[in-house]
Amino acid sequence: MKLSDYNAFPATIPIIVEDEIFLYPFMISPIFLSDDKNINAAAKALDENSLVMVCPAKEGKEGGRDFDSIYPAGVIGSIMRKVSLPDGRIKILFQGLARGKIIQKIGENPLTALVDVITSKPYNEIKLEALLEVLREKVRTLANVSSYFPPDLLKTIEENHEPNRIADLISSSIKLKKSDAYELFTEEDVEQRFMMLIDYITEEIEASKLQREIKTKVHSRIEKINKEYFLKEQLKQIQKELGVDTQREEEIEEYRRKLESKKRYMSEEAYKEIKKQIDRYARMHPESADANVLQNYLEWVLEIPFGKYSKKKLDINAVKKELDKDHYSLEKPKERIVEYFAVKELLELRGLKKSEGKGAILCFAGPPGVGKTSLANSIAKALKRPLVRIALGGLEDVSELRGHRRTYIGAMPGRIVQGIIDAKEMDPVMVLDEIDKVGRSFRGDPTSVLLEILDPEQNTHFRDYYLNFSIDLSNIIFIATANDISTIPAPLRDRMEFIFVSSYTPQEKFEIAKRYLIPQELKKHGLKRSELSISDAALQVIIEKYTREAGVRNLRRRIADIARKAAKELLENPEIKKISVTLKNLDKYLEKPVFEIETADKVPQVGVVNGLAWTAVGGDVLKIEAIKIKGKGMLQLTGSLGEVMKESARIALSVVKVMIDQRKLPIDESVIPKTSKERDEGIKVDPSEVYRRYDLHLHIPEGATPKDGPSAGITMATAISSILSERKVRSDIAMTGELTLTGRVLPIGGLKEKLIAAYKAKIKKVLIPKKNYDRDLDDIPKEVVDALEIIPVTRVEEVLKESLL
Structure with missing residues (x-):
């Protein structure tokens, strides 16, 4: 066409x-x-x-x-x-x-x-032929340094004699800007068109040469790197074949250097053991299985911070200041902690730290959430020492503490040595959390290892199985925590000094919430103090009706609940600048209340007595209920009672029977069921018939909650006396104390928690054993003592005199 x-x-x-x-x-x-x-x-x-x-x-x-x-x-x-x-x-x-x-x-x-x-202007054929030859030469040169011109196109350019066709072919093959291509395309002067093409191709030749040069250099460099890599790999292989590995030699030399730098801080035994293992590793073939085990061992032991100790000297004023800053109340625990460090500081000042400074190990004991672990945190902060926390709850394997022997796969040091390595100092504050929950199994008894760790006479030479040499733990400040010390084995208890951190009173909880919990939770939830406020009345209701605990952990959770809802409300309603939580709108931020302790009944009842109990979460008021059913003097017990409480109930029944027999507990004849013959003939019935002709049923709600402990004797005796004599028990009185068969009242534990529970339940009068009255009343918060009438009792007769109407 x-x-x-x-x-x-x-x-x-x-x-x-x-x-x-x-x-x-x-x-x-x-x-x-x-x-x-x-x-x-x-x-x-x-x-x-x-x-x-x-x-x-x-x-x-x-x-x-x-x-x-x-x-x-x-x-x-x-x-x-x-x-x-x-x-x-x-x-x-x-x-x-x-x-x-x-x-x-x-x-x-x-x-x-x-x-x-577009037609071309006339041109000089000789001049054009010369330009065409130059252009073809440039095209050949560009073809040699680039891929613009395939051979068939070069052949067409060489054989073609139509100037514009040649210019179009070359223009379409090289990379030109659209504006340059258009200028070249519309040029009517063929000579000028060739001149322009020569210039463009010359520039392209230079650019292509430069690209080629750069590519050549890059390629040479890559070749050199690859060559070096392959040569190095070959050299490594040759060295391995010959048994020479320079990298391994460098590692071994590094191990030796680290060992020598720590030599003057470690014992001779430790130095010899580590040096022996380094020499053994150096002789060992790198591919053997033992080589990896030994290398792991060397990396562990050379990380132990031999010779590194806290630079800050002990200062009891700093400890006291930090404890007061972080904790409200807890006067006795804080005082005992300061005394402990006062002894250490005095020994340090007099240069007796190493030889004489072997004090007892502190153990903070008390219910959850009362601040045991946070006391240890404050001590570490005051001493400017690293804090290491070792959770012992459920620990059963001795190797977890003492380390695994290196014959086992995956062996590693025990938690104590790992704690020292993590702390990077030889004298950290080490918290042994939940020491009362250490288990015992076929893997051994971890408490036996704790005996050595915590005994000041032995822990200077504690031997970790993995290390295979002794390490000095005497500079570590060990602090244990426990909820129930009765579950700690006696030998381990003997090595610790217990500081009891008891329940908080509602007033103490109120102050802790105001001073610590609310500011901390506002910060955690990104709220300013000006954006959320909780009224004092609302806070008191949260403490009384929304938490059930000895400490403040659940109280913190309730405050966090409010803070979360407040944060959501502020974001959803930008026009709201401040949220105030009061009694009126408290139910908007918290769900329905969980009443902690049922308040005392206003009306006295027969066979219902308020008993005081200690639980893992603080004190509680338990109502002991008794009823009588015509029978043959049997005793039935319900309420998930343990063996100790069942024995207390049987003792209480025997004591009441003796009192009835001895006429110390008057029984009105009208309360004794009579036979028809006795009624008709007016026969007088012996008072002892009251417990022979009735079966007694003793119950402690709630039935699903297990209960045990030696402190319910006088409460059960009062309930049995009340139901048999049909005399009402004062509803505003509560009691605690164990009973002997002869009617003596024995002392009990957990008095502080029990009295706080009575105070919360609005009890007016409390009966406690006289020995507890004489020795423990100083530990009870003043507001509790002032609010309660506390009466000491020594015998069951005094209990009945105070409680029965």
Whole structure:
């Protein structure tokens, strides 16, 4: 197909705008049309059997389909084929025939214009031939340094003699900016066109040479690196074959250096053991199984901070200040802690620390949430020593503390040595948490290891199985914590001095919440003090009705509940600047109350007595109930009672029987069931018949809660006396104390928690054993002592005198 087959030029033909490629007259190229104007232009050309001109879009104006967005020149050609695609686009096969230029704009949709062919100016053939030879030489040079010209294209350029065709072929092969390509495309002077091409190719040759040089250098460098890597790997393999490993030698030398730097701080035994293992490791083949075990051992032992101690000297004033800052109340525990460190400071000042400074190990004992672990944190903070916490709850394996022997796979040092390594000092504060919950199994008894760890006479030479040498633990400040000391084995108890951290009174909880808990929770939840306030009355109700504990852990949780809801409310309602929690809106922030202790009944009852009990979460008031049923003097006990309480009940019944027999407990004849003969004949019945003709049922609610302990004797005796004599028990009185068969009242434990429980339950009068009254009353908070009438008792008769109406 030729240009002469169509109408003569200038001619009015449709214009197709091409955004991507720059077309040349010799090209047959597929073009994809999606724009309506382009599609209409192609349809018009096909309908009218006319030519079409493809114009390139100007740089930055791709997508435009008007005359301002296109260059006013392009390729005139014909549409050989048109295909409709499934996605709505049109594919045409376009054949370029000649260069053309727009003379006059005709229409916008589709774009049509009056177009003429670009003709070349006359030229000097000799000069042009010379330029063409230079151009071909440059093309050959560029072909050697780049991949722009494949051999068949080079052959076409060499054999072709049409100047414009040669220029178009070369232009289409090299990378040109669209503006430069357009300038070259529209140039009518062939000589100038060749000159421009020579300049462009010369620049491209230089750029290609530079790229090639850079690639060569990079490639050489990569080759060098790869060569070095392979040579090094070969050298390593050769060294291994010969039994020489320089990297391993460097590691061994590093181990020796570390050992020598710590030599003067460690015992001779430790130095010899580590040195022996380093020498053994150096002789060992690196691929053997024992090599890894030994290497792990050396890395562990050389991490032990031999010779590193806290630089801060003991100062009891700093300890006292830190304890007062972090803890409200707890006067006795804080005083005992300060005394403990006063002794250590005095020994240190007088140079007796190493020889004489072997004091007892402190153990904080008390219910959960009263601040045992936080006391240890405060001590570590005051002494500026690292704190190491070792949780002993459920620990059964002796190796966890003493370390595993190195014959076992995965062996490692015990927790004590690991704690020292983590602390990076030989004298940290080490908290042995939950020491009362250490277990015993076929793996051994960990308490026996704790005996050695905590005994000041033995812990200077504590032997860890993994280390295989003794280590001095005497500089560590051990602090144990426990909930119930009765479960700690007696030999271990003997090595510790117990500081009892008891329950808090409601007033103490109130102060702790105001001073510590509320500010801390506000900070944790991102709240400012000005954004949330809890009224004093609301806080007191939270303490009394929303928590059941000896400490303040649940109180902290309730405050956190309020803080979370407040944070959500502030975010959902930006107009709210402050949230105030009062008695009126407390139920909005907390769910229904959980009453901690049932308050005392207002009306006295027969067979119902308030008993005081100690539990793991503090004191509690338990109502002991008794009823009598016609029977033969049997005793039935319910309420999940332990063996000790069952024995207390049987003792109490025997004591009451003796009192009835001795007429110390008067029994009205009317309360004794009589036979018809006794009623008819007016026979007088012996008072002892009251316990022979009735079965007694003793119950302690709630039935699902297990109960045990030696402190309910006088309470059960009072309940039995009340039900048998049908005398009411004062409802505002509570009692605690164990009973002997002869009627003596024995002392009990947990008095502070029990009296606090009575105080919370609004009890007015409390009966306690006289020995407890004489020795323990100083430990009871003043507000509790002032609110209760505390009466000491020595015998059961005094108990009945005070309690029965």
